[in-house]
Amino acid sequence: MRDYANQITNRAAERDVAITDIRTCVVEGNFEWNLIEIETDAGVTGIGEAYRGGGVPEIVEYTKRFLLGENPLDVERLFRRIVQEMSGHGGTTGKVVTAASGIEIALWDAAGKLLDLPVYQLLGGKFRDEVRIYCDCHAGEAYAVEDGYTDYADAEAYSPEAYAAEARRVVDMGFSALKFDLDMAMDNEPDPFNGRLTNAAIEHKREVVEAVREEIGYDVDLAFDCHWDYTVESAKRLAHELEEFRLMWLEDLVPPENTDAQLEVTRSTRTPIATGENRFRVHELSGLLYQHGVDVATPDPTTVGGLAETVRIADRAEENYIPLSPHNVCSPVGTMACVHLGAAIPNFDVLEYHALEVDWWDDLIERDGPLIRDGYIEVPEAPGIGVELDDDVVAEHVLEGTSGFD
Numbered sequence: 001m002r003d004y005a006n007q008i009t010n011r012a013a014e015r016d017v018a019i020t021d022i023r024t025c026v027v028e029g030n031f032e033w034n035l036i037e038i039e040t041d042a043g044v045t046g047i048g049e050a051y052r053g054g055g056v057p058e059i060v061e062y063t064k065r066f067l068l069g070e071n072p073l074d075v076e077r078l079f080r081r082i083v084q085e086m087s088g089h090g091g092t093t094g095k096v097v098t099a100a101s102g103i104e105i106a107l108w109d110a111a112g113k114l115l116d117l118p119v120y121q122l123l124g125g126k127f128r129d130e131v132r133i134y135c136d137c138h139a140g141e142a143y144a145v146e147d148g149y150t151d152y153a154d155a156e157a158y159s160p161e162a163y164a165a166e167a168r169r170v171v172d173m174g175f176s177a178l179k180f181d182l183d184m185a186m187d188n189e190p191d192p193f194n195g196r197l198t199n200a201a202i203e204h205k206r207e208v209v210e211a212v213r214e215e216i217g218y219d220v221d222l223a224f225d226c227h228w229d230y231t232v233e234s235a236k237r238l239a240h241e242l243e244e245f246r247l248m249w250l251e252d253l254v255p256p257e258n259t260d261a262q263l264e265v266t267r268s269t270r271t272p273i274a275t276g277e278n279r280f281r282v283h284e285l286s287g288l289l290y291q292h293g294v295d296v297a298t299p300d301p302t303t304v305g306g307l308a309e310t311v312r313i314a315d316r317a318e319e320n321y322i323p324l325s326p327h328n329v330c331s332p333v334g335t336m337a338c339v340h341l342g343a344a345i346p347n348f349d350v351l352e353y354h355a356l357e358v359d360w361w362d363d364l365i366e367r368d369g370p371l372i373r374d375g376y377i378e379v380p381e382a383p384g385i386g387v388e389l390d391d392d393v394v395a396e397h398v399l400e401g402t403s404g405f406d
C-alpha cells in the first residue's frame with residue numbers, strides 16, 4: 001500500500017507544525033451541519049464543514065489515529081492519506097470522502113492562518129472580488145427536511161401562486177438568481193415507484209414555472225430541482241415542456257448513477273441541465289464532463305472531496321467549456337469555503353445559499369452585518385477562510401443528544 005504518512009524532513013522551523021486535536025460539532029440548523037476544528041501546536045485552529053448528516057463525525061473522529069502529529073500545511077497529501085488509510089472502509093467515495101472534505105477545508109483554513117494568506121490565494125488567486133449567490137426557495141412549507149428525512153408539504157404549497165409569491169419576496173431581498181424544488185407529492189400519482197410523470201403532473205409544473213416567470217420576468221436567473229425522481233422519458237418530456245421559460249438550469253432529473261441516461265436527457269433538450277451534487281471525487285464527474293452529459297456542473301465541495309478536488313473538477317469542466325455552480329446547504333463556514341473556491345476558478349457561475357429559513361444563520365460567525373449583501377458575498381481578505389465561529393451561538397444550537405466541541 002502506498003504510504004502517505006509524513007516522511008518530510010526538510011522544512012523551515014516556522015512551518016514545522018503538528019496537528020494536536022481534531023474535534024467535531026453538529027449544529028442543528030435547517031440541516032445538521034457537521035463542523036470540524038483542527039488544532040495545531042502553533043496556536044492556530046482551522047475550521048471546516050462537511051456535508052450534513054449522520055456518520056460523518058464518527059469518521060472524522062476515526063481519522064485522529066493517523067492525522068494527529070501530521071503537518072496541516074500538507075493539505076493535499078493528508079487528503080490522499082485519508083482516502084488511502086480508509087480505502088477498505090469505502091474510502092474512495094461516499095461518507096468517508098464527505099468527512100475528508102470537511103477536514104480538507106479545515107486544513108486550508110489552518111494553512112491560511114499559518115501562512116497569513118486567504119484560502120483563495122492558496123488555491124491559485126482571484127478571478128473576482130465577490131461571488132454571486134442564488135437563493136434556494138421553498139413555496140410554503142414545500143419539501144422540507146425534518147429530523148433527517150424529507151417529506152412533502154400539503155398540496156397548497158405547490159400552487160403556482162405560492163411559488164410566484166415566494167419568488168417575488170426573495171427577488172425583493174436582492175437576489176438575482178433563484179431555485180425552487182419542482183418535485184411534488186403529485187409526482188407519485190398514480191404509482192409512487194415507477195418515476196413516470198403524467199401529463200397532468202407535467203402541466204402543473206409548467207404552470208408553476210410560468211407563474212414564477214410572469215411574476216419576476218426573465219432578467220432573474222431561475223432554476224428548478226427535481227431530486228433524481230424521473231425516468232428518462234419523463235425527464236425529457238418535462239425539460240422539453242419548460243424550454244420556453246429559458247431556465248438557468250433544470251437539476252437532477254434522473255438518478256445519478258447512470259451517466260448514459262444523464263447524457264440522453266441532457267442532449268435531448270435546449271433547457272440547460274445541471275447535476276453533480278451526489279457524485280464523489282473527480283473520478284465520478286470526469287466522464288460526465290468529457291461527454292457533455294451536463295450543461296452546468298454542481299458538485300458540492302463539502303461532499304466531493306474538498307476545495308482542491310473541486311478545483312480539479314472545475315479544470316475538467318473548463319476544458320469542456322462547462323460552468324460550475326457549487327451545491328451548498330452549509331452554515332456560513334462551508335459557504336465561505338465555497339466563496340474562496342468561487343473566487344479562484346474561472347468558470348464559476350453562482351453559489352447556492354440554502355438557509356433562508358434560519359434567521360440566526362449569520363449569527364453563527366463573529367461578524368457585523370449579513371454575509372450576503374444584494375445577492376453577493378464579498379471574498380474575504382482575512383487569513384484562512386476568513387470566518388470565526390461565535391461559540392455561544394454554536395453552543396445554543398448544538399444537536400440535541402450530542403456534546404458539541406467540548
Ligand SMILES: [Mg+2]
Pocket residue numbers: 225227251252277327
Ligand atoms: Mg439539488
